Amino acid sequence: MILSTTFVLAQAAPGVASGGLPMLIMMIALFGLMYFMMIRPQMKRQKEHRQMVSSLAKGDEVVTNGGIAGRVEEVGETFITVEIAPNVKIKLQKGSVQQVLPKGTLKSS
Numbered sequence: 001m002i003l004s005t006t007f008v009l010a011q012a013a014p015g016v017a018s019g020g021l022p023m024l025i026m027m028i029a030l031f032g033l034m035y036f037m038m039i040r041p042q043m044k045r046q047k048e049h050r051q052m053v054s055s056l057a058k059g060d061e062v063v064t065n066g067g068i069a070g071r072v073e074e075v076g077e078t079f080i081t082v083e084i085a086p087n088v089k090i091k092l093q094k095g096s097v098q099q100v101l102p103k104g105t106l107k108s109s
Helices: 002-017 020-054
Strands: 061-064 071-074 077-087 088-093 097-101
Touching: 020 097
Parallel strands: none
Antiparallel strands: 061 071, 061 097, 071 077, 077 088
């Protein structure tokens, strides 16, 4: 009985080793698909956001990640001052700006 079990195990071992190359190719293909579907678009969005934040200037109308809309009053190295109402100014990190609105958007609302 012990001899036949050893024989069966010996036959199963070579089949496992021959599946390595197709598995490797499949893993590479999955990584490539993940790169083009997830990683690359996210890197593109980050690059666009960095460009938007670096181009902020006084007078731009912005919306923050928290939904606060206002006009940029002062631009510093890492912080901006946004006027959200007459004589009400808040200081925010530049990265918290979600979008820049077209000029005159805040007056019309």
